[in-house]
Amino acid sequence: MVGLWIFVAGFGGGYEEKVPCRVSQFEIYSEPDEDEPFRVKLAFDYRVEGRSFKGSQLSPGFTGSSQFEKLAKLRKKVFRGEEGFMCFVHAEDPSDAVLLKSESSHLIGLLFAAFGGGFVVIGLGLILTAIRKGRKSKVRSSTAPEEEKMGGLLGCGFFGVFAAAGVAIFGVLVVPTAVKYMAAKSWVETPAQVIWSRVRQHYSSDGTTYRADVFYEYQFEGQRHRSNSYSLLGKSSSSGRSGKAKIVESYAAGTPVTCYVNPSDPVEALIERRLGWWSLMGLFPVPFAAVGFGGLYYTFFAKGKKKERSSSVAGKARTRERVTRKPPLSPLRKRGIWVMGAFVFAAFWNGIVSVFLWQLWGSWKSGSIDWFLGVFMIPFVLIGIGLILHFFYRVAAVFSPVYQVDFDRGSLRPGDSTMISWQRVGGSGSPRKVSLRFIGREKAEYRRGTSTAMATELFHEELLSVTSDRLVMSGGNCRLVLPYGAVPTFRGRYSKLQWWVILKVEVPLRPDVYEEYEVDVLPPKEFDS
Amino acid sequence: MSEPLIQVEGDGTFLPGERVRGELSGGSAAGEIRLFWITKGRGTQEVGVEDQEAVGAAGYFELSLPPAPYTTSGTLVSIEWGLEWLDASGEVLSACEIIVSPTRQVIQLERVEPEVGTKRRFFRFAGSS
Numbered sequence: 001m002v003g004l005w006i007f008v009a010g011f012g013g014g015y016e017e018k019v020p021c022r023v024s025q026f027e028i029y030s031e032p033d034e035d036e037p038f039r040v041k042l043a044f045d046y047r048v049e050g051r052s053f054k055g056s057q058l059s060p061g062f063t064g065s066s067q068f069e070k071l072a073k074l075r076k077k078v079f080r081g082e083e084g085f086m087c088f089v090h091a092e093d094p095s096d097a098v099l100l101k102s103e104s105s106h107l108i109g110l111l112f113a114a115f116g117g118g119f120v121v122i123g124l125g126l127i128l129t130a131i132r133k134g135r136k137s138k139v140r141s142s143t144a145p146e147e148e149k150m151g152g153l154l155g156c157g158f159f160g161v162f163a164a165a166g167v168a169i170f171g172v173l174v175v176p177t178a179v180k181y182m183a184a185k186s187w188v189e190t191p192a193q194v195i196w197s198r199v200r201q202h203y204s205s206d207g208t209t210y211r212a213d214v215f216y217e218y219q220f221e222g223q224r225h226r227s228n229s230y231s232l233l234g235k236s237s238s239s240g241r242s243g244k245a246k247i248v249e250s251y252a253a254g255t256p257v258t259c260y261v262n263p264s265d266p267v268e269a270l271i272e273r274r275l276g277w278w279s280l281m282g283l284f285p286v287p288f289a290a291v292g293f294g295g296l297y298y299t300f301f302a303k304g305k306k307k308e309r310s311s312s313v314a315g316k317a318r319t320r321e322r323v324t325r326k327p328p329l330s331p332l333r334k335r336g337i338w339v340m341g342a343f344v345f346a347a348f349w350n351g352i353v354s355v356f357l358w359q360l361w362g363s364w365k366s367g368s369i370d371w372f373l374g375v376f377m378i379p380f381v382l383i384g385i386g387l388i389l390h391f392f393y394r395v396a397a398v399f400s401p402v403y404q405v406d407f408d409r410g411s412l413r414p415g416d417s418t419m420i421s422w423q424r425v426g427g428s429g430s431p432r433k434v435s436l437r438f439i440g441r442e443k444a445e446y447r448r449g450t451s452t453a454m455a456t457e458l459f460h461e462e463l464l465s466v467t468s469d470r471l472v473m474s475g476g477n478c479r480l481v482l483p484y485g486a487v488p489t490f491r492g493r494y495s496k497l498q499w500w501v502i503l504k505v506e507v508p509l510r511p512d513v514y515e516e517y518e519v520d521v522l523p524p525k526e527f528d529s
Numbered sequence: 530m531s532e533p534l535i536q537v538e539g540d541g542t543f544l545p546g547e548r549v550r551g552e553l554s555g556g557s558a559a560g561e562i563r564l565f566w567i568t569k570g571r572g573t574q575e576v577g578v579e580d581q582e583a584v585g586a587a588g589y590f591e592l593s594l595p596p597a598p599y600t601t602s603g604t605l606v607s608i609e610w611g612l613e614w615l616d617a618s619g620e621v622l623s624a625c626e627i628i629v630s631p632t633r634q635v636i637q638l639e640r641v642e643p644e645v646g647t648k649r650r651f652f653r654f655a656g657s658s
Contacts, residue, residue, distance in 0.1 A: 140565070140567055140611060140613060140621075140624065141563045141565040141567070141576055141578055141615075142576065440638075442603045442606045442638065443572075443605070443606075444570060444571035444605040444606055445572055445573060446571055446572050446573050447573060455571050455605055456605070457603070457605050458640070458641040458642075459603060459604070459638035459640065459641055460641060461643065463644075485636075487598075487599055487601060487636055487638065488596070488597035488599070490597070490601075492568055492575050492577075493573075494568070494572040494575055495568040495570065495572035495608075497598075497601065497606060497638070522596075522597075523545055523546075523599075523631075524631065526546075527546040527597075528596055
């Protein structure tokens, strides 16, 4: 709504009638102590319905600008000799006119509206899901669940917001800066002199940020120009006052400096044309885009592939009888994946948290610590520390003992039995206890808002073997007899009834070794049709 | 005119792999009868149509049950079996539930509390059990 309001307001607050005008004065002067130091003395004439009027207003509500270059470009455009420069007259009062309408607010408004629109889609998706849940589907045997469609809509809205944010940051922040950086490499080195310099402060709900504002004058091709563009990052500000104060000190009034001038448009100049550490800002949209596009890919493509795999019932899969069962991933590979996952997640989380900690550090250094941000960050920092500890835990788990478990038969019918053997094949540490259990487990996946949740419950548990004997712990076997009343394995997409043999090895000062091996339970032979 | 009705032979309980026979009455046009299971409980609902047969406005049908799944009631997952008679536009004319199980009763999956020994520890001190 705010975005749409800005978009509509951008149409000019009544300045709708466009008429030709003649600008007689456009003088830029500075008030160095003001937050928006650059002012304009403006005079233009225009005619409405045969009557002449004089105007002096640049744009609705304009008092000053923080960017000299912006005004200098406008002045250049006005005095380029273009006949028929247009101004905008108020619909109700022809004596009130402006030279410019703030057009950029249209784009900002649309961006706001698009961002908010993503959340609206999520909200609508949730409401529709709730409504559909309330209504019972008339055809129960329909194999296309409505929740999947709603899930797609929710996923689209949720991940779409992230993807849009990533693209917007990339398009608005990264691309223009990169283009200017490349262009500035060929700008002409020119002597200049500082007129004044100040540290500008910007107050917001997130705290105070600072910017070095250096106003300087230079000559290019016989023409005198002025600018306060210091670096490629324009008027962006950041925490930490002392760094900006140092810049301002080194550019005191009257100091000769070197600036870089755009030869094709000499009103454009820079003092610092390197990016330095700020080039890392180019990576800022990456996590947004990765989460957004990754989520959209999963919602529309990966999920679609998963859909093609239908529910399987052990009774129908009579060709899957196997002699031995192994876990789907080797223990070492699985542990390696855990280490990588723990590292990536800890780095991602702590990377984001560190941006705010850096800001906090800056405010502390400048003597005005932002207490609210400090207290707010405590839980996030604690989670970050937990994730780092979790990473080290996963690294420790890599060196835990490695076992291989073999079954005589991987598929069993009620009353069948199978020998299970275990053998230690690597890793370090002295186990204290090795146990094998046979469990039956229900598993349900369900949607909770935009995410998928999972719940499990046991319906059968049986201890097959437990030993603390050093010799037997390194290798042994036991027998599994499947109970007569065992339900066949059921593997739906969201609901599962499965049977597992669990190997647990307790190792002092290490995480437990915990491996699961699935056993396919088939219905009794007499029910085979 | 009477309401469309599915009448299943027997008491509505079946062994896995059996054939489900019955009679349809009261219909007004040709359609289809479906034999399906449906999941209930915490998980997102899913359906499997195991057999189906084109039928007229009335008459007999015979459908085959697979060896599994069974009619089951668990803490998180339940599976039910049913028959649905649909007209050509896909509207349900009539439906009924059946039980498919080796005992001809719903299989109850009672919740089992995991034993302490089953739980996994993230860190174990030298003296802890």
